[in-house]
Amino acid sequence: MVKMSEYQKKVIEAADYVKKIIKKNSMKIKTAVILGSGLGGLVESIKDKCEIPYGEIPHFPVSTVKGHGGKLILGNLDGRDVLVMQGRFHYYEGYHMREVTFPVRVMSELKITDLVVTNAAGGINRNFKVGDLMIITDHLNFFGTNPLIGPNVEQWGTRFPDMSEAYSKHMIELCEKTACGEKIRVVKGVYAGFTGPSYETPAEIRFLKIIGADAVGMSTVPEVIVARHAGIKNILGISCITNVTNGETKIEATHEEVVEAASGASEKFIRLVRATLKNHKG
Numbered sequence: 001m002v003k004m005s006e007y008q009k010k011v012i013e014a015a016d017y018v019k020k021i022i023k024k025n026s027m028k029i030k031t032a033v034i035l036g037s038g039l040g041g042l043v044e045s046i047k048d049k050c051e052i053p054y055g056e057i058p059h060f061p062v063s064t065v066k067g068h069g070g071k072l073i074l075g076n077l078d079g080r081d082v083l084v085m086q087g088r089f090h091y092y093e094g095y096h097m098r099e100v101t102f103p104v105r106v107m108s109e110l111k112i113t114d115l116v117v118t119n120a121a122g123g124i125n126r127n128f129k130v131g132d133l134m135i136i137t138d139h140l141n142f143f144g145t146n147p148l149i150g151p152n153v154e155q156w157g158t159r160f161p162d163m164s165e166a167y168s169k170h171m172i173e174l175c176e177k178t179a180c181g182e183k184i185r186v187v188k189g190v191y192a193g194f195t196g197p198s199y200e201t202p203a204e205i206r207f208l209k210i211i212g213a214d215a216v217g218m219s220t221v222p223e224v225i226v227a228r229h230a231g232i233k234n235i236l237g238i239s240c241i242t243n244v245t246n247g248e249t250k251i252e253a254t255h256e257e258v259v260e261a262a263s264g265a266s267e268k269f270i271r272l273v274r275a276t277l278k279n280h281k282g
Contacts, residue, residue, distance in 0.1 A: 010059035015109035017058050027081040032112045034085045036119035038262025042270050043086055046075035061099045063087035078278050092196040097147040101226040108230035114282050115227050116236045120262040121217035123244035124209055131265045133186050135175050136167050136237030139221050140192040147222045157229035166224050171236035178276045184268050189214025193221030205247030215239050234282055240265050
């Protein structure tokens with residue numbers, strides 16, 4: 001029998017804590033949502049909520065960034081039991097990649113099969129507008145590291161996971177079709193993940209345009225890598241475009257503006273996520 005690592009033990013302890021609450025509330029949760037900066041309003045649509053501050057969950061990190069509520073929400077969204085992270089953890093906060101992706105490992109232990117990952121991102125594609133919702137078709141990892149580095153836990157996934165479909169084609173098509181039905185403008189594109197916390201230089205933006213990125217942000221990529229490693233296949237990524245830059249004109253960005261822009265797009269974002277999950281038969 002393979003000896004369990006301390007990290008595995010922590011993940012299981014955290015998952016067991018959440019499992020007890022799920023069982024107590026007679027829920028059957030297969031869907032999880034990670035909410036990015038300024039997008040926490042979705043939780044207001046959840047009924048029969050059970051709110052768990054991250055600090056109460058064993059070994060769970062704590063959000064330190066404005067716009068991230070720092071609570072795990074369990075409840076019912078339009079007839080579907082869901083687990084929602086109101087706020088995430090970032091590499092730039094000083095967390096190790098294992099801590100950044102700790103919640104996704106917990107989700108895997110909870111047998112989550114559907115994952116919606118959201119973020120606020122800067123637009124690079126010249127056709128994008130502030131407030132657009134971008135369905136992520138693929139990503140570029142510029143974190144300079146990978147959350148799977150280190151000993152592999154075979155029970156969790158293979159040593160070399162395939163990433164040819166990091167974001168589910170089925171979920172992308174479903175979301176696009178749903179947006180059309182809801183008359184919500186969506187765009188599609190490639191998300192580039194940077195460490196932050198500094199915003200990108202004009203040279204970096206020009207470079208990203210050349211290699212095919214449509215938007216850039218400071219999250220999502222590590223979580224999706226771990227979710228794929230864990231066998232979660234129904235992954236949908238949505239970016240809220242909070243500013244647009246071409247790498248030529250000087251445009252200063254602030255976190256406050258990012259949160260404000262994301263909050264401004266919150267209504268249609270909530271509508272899109274709810275309608276997509278309603279149409280998803282998983």
